[in-house]
Amino acid sequence: MTEPARILVVGGGYVGMYTALRLQRQLSAELRAGTAEIVVVTPEPYMTYQPFLPEAAAGSISPRHVVVPLRRVLDRCRVVIGEVRSVDHAKRTATLITLATEEEGTGSVEMTYDELVIAPGSVSRTLPVPGLADHGIGFKTVEEAIGLRNHVIEQMDIASSTRDPAIRDAALTFVFVGGGYAGVEALAELEDMARYTARYYHNIKPEDLRWVLVEASDRILPEVGEDMGRYAIRELRGRNIDVRLETRLESCEDRVAVLSDGTRLPTRTVVWTAGVKPAPVLAATDLPLNERGRLRCTPQLAVDGAEHAWAAGDAAAVPDVTSEEPGKECAPNAQHAVRQAKVLAENVAASLRGQPLKEYAHAYVGSVASLGLHKGVAHVYGRKLKGYPAWFMHRAYHLSRVPTFNRKARVLAEWTLSGLFKREIVSLGSLEHPRAEFELAAAPPPGDGDKPQS
Ligand SMILES: Cc1cc2nc3c(=O)[nH]c(=O)nc-3n(C[C@H](O)[C@H](O)[C@H](O)COP(=O)(O)OP(=O)(O)OC[C@H]3O[C@@H](n4cnc5c(N)ncnc54)[C@H](O)[C@@H]3O)c2cc1C
Numbered sequence: 401m402t403e404p405a406r407i408l409v410v411g412g413g414y415v416g417m418y419t420a421l422r423l424q425r426q427l428s429a430e431l432r433a434g435t436a437e438i439v440v441v442t443p444e445p446y447m448t449y450q451p452f453l454p455e456a457a458a459g460s461i462s463p464r465h466v467v468v469p470l471r472r473v474l475d476r477c478r479v480v481i482g483e484v485r486s487v488d489h490a491k492r493t494a495t496l497i498t499l500a501t502e503e504e505g506t507g508s509v510e511m512t513y514d515e516l517v518i519a520p521g522s523v524s525r526t527l528p529v530p531g532l533a534d535h536g537i538g539f540k541t542v543e544e545a546i547g548l549r550n551h552v553i554e555q556m557d558i559a560s561s562t563r564d565p566a567i568r569d570a571a572l573t574f575v576f577v578g579g580g581y582a583g584v585e586a587l588a589e590l591e592d593m594a595r596y597t598a599r600y601y602h603n604i605k606p607e608d609l610r611w612v613l614v615e616a617s618d619r620i621l622p623e624v625g626e627d628m629g630r631y632a633i634r635e636l637r638g639r640n641i642d643v644r645l646e647t648r649l650e651s652c653e654d655r656v657a658v659l660s661d662g663t664r665l666p667t668r669t670v671v672w673t674a675g676v677k678p679a680p681v682l683a684a685t686d687l688p689l690n691e692r693g694r695l696r697c698t699p700q701l702a703v704d705g706a707e708h709a710w711a712a713g714d715a716a717a718v719p720d721v722t723s724e725e726p727g728k729e730c731a732p733n734a735q736h737a738v739r740q741a742k743v744l745a746e747n748v749a750a751s752l753r754g755q756p757l758k759e760y761a762h763a764y765v766g767s768v769a770s771l772g773l774h775k776g777v778a779h780v781y782g783r784k785l786k787g788y789p790a791w792f793m794h795r796a797y798h799l800s801r802v803p804t805f806n807r808k809a810r811v812l813a814e815w816t817l818s819g820l821f822k823r824e825i826v827s828l829g830s831l832e833h834p835r836a837e838f839e840l841a842a843a844p845p846p847g848d849g850d851k852p853q854s
Pocket of ligand 1: 410411412413414415416441442443444447450451452453454482483484485519520521522539540541581582679681712713714715732733734735736737768
C-alpha cells in the first residue's frame, strides 16, 4: 500500500487553521480514501483571534472565547502540539519537538512531507533597549493579554495599600510603546477598565492613574488613515492619556522608563507593541527570505523557486498585485491572512490534482479599532466613522469574523450580559502560580526542622 501524500501545515494561527480547514473540505475524498493526510504542527492546541485580545484584557470577553480549539475544528487533520525547529525542504523533512519528545528527553524528531504550508506568523519586533528584555510585556498572546489585565489590577492593589508615594506613583504609571492597533487598543481598553475599577478603591481616583503612549512616528493608527488617527489622538488625550509622538523608549532599566525627550517615568509596566517581525523558525529553513526575513512568495502563494512549498500571512512576503507601487507586499494583518489562506488551500488542492493555480488579489479595505467601551474609530471602504458608531461597527465586524458559530454565540452572550451587569474587576493573577497555595500548606512550619520527631 502506498503512503498517503502528507501535507504538513506549520502553525495553527489564522493561516494554518483556515488553510487546514479548507483543505480538509477540498480533499475530503482523498482523506477518506487514505491517499492524503493533513498534519498541523502548532505549539498551542488553539487558534487565537488576536483582534479580541484587547477586549479579553479589559474583561469584556473571557479568555477561552478568544481562542478556537483546533482539534474540534480540524477533525479530519492530525494536530500535533509541538514546534517546528527547522525545515530541510530539499529533503522534504521538518525537525520538530513535541510535548512527548520533551517528556521522553529524546530531543527533536523528523517528519517527512510531500507538501509544506509554512505559516508560523510573527513575533514582537524588539529593539536593543536596555532593560526591555527583563521588564517589557508583549501583547500577542492570550496569556500576555490576561497576564497584563491581572498585572494592572495588581498594581492598583499595591498603590492602594502602600504608604510610599514613590511606589504608589510607579504602580499607577503604565507605559505603552507602539501606536499601531495592538498598542492603541490594548491601552485604550485597559485604561477604560482601570478607570471603572478605580471606583471600587477608596483611595484611587481615575486621575491618579497615568497612561503614556510612546510612538516613534508622527501619527498613530496608520491602519485607519491620517484623519481618523488624529481623531484617535484627540480622543485619547481627552481622557488624560499622555500621547507622545516622535518619541522613543530609550531604556527601562531599574523600573524607570526613559524616553528620548528626556522624560523619566518610574513604572512597573512597560508594554511593547512596536511592530512584528517574522517567526524565527524561518531562518532555520532552506527557503528564500527577503531582506526583512519574510518568505519570498509568488502571487499564487507558492514559496518562490521552491516546489511544493506554500506560505501566507505575517511570515510571507506576498506581492500586492492590486497596488500600482512596484514591489509592494501585502501588510501583515488578519484581513490578508484569512483571504490568503482560502486561496492557498485551493492552490494546494489544485496542484495535487494538476489543475491551474489562482493569484491572490485583495485591495486593503481599511480598518476598525476600538478605543474602549462605546468608543472607536473606523475607516472602511472609504467611509470614516468615530465614537459609538465606529465602536459598534468594530464589534459587529469582529463578531462576524471570529471563527465558528460556537464562539460567535458565546462572545455575543458575554457582551449582552456585560451590558446588563457590572464590569468584571477581579484579578486572577494567582492562576499563574496554581501550586503556590498547596506548596505553602505542604511546607513544614517555620522552625519545624529543628524539633525532634515524636
Ligand atoms: C493584539 C492584536 C490585535 C490585532 N488586531 C488586528 C485587527 O484588528 N485587524 C487585523 O487585520 N489584524 C489584526 N492583528 C494582526 C493579525 O492577528 C495577524 O496579522 C494574523 O494573526 C496573522 O496570521 P498568521 O497565521 O500569519 O499568524 P498567527 O495567527 O500569529 O499564527 C501563527 C501560528 O504559528 C505558530 N508557530 C509559530 N512558530 C511556530 C513553529 N516554529 N512551529 C509551529 N508553529 C509555530 C504560532 O504559535 C501561531 O499559532 C492583530 C494582532 C494583534 C497581536
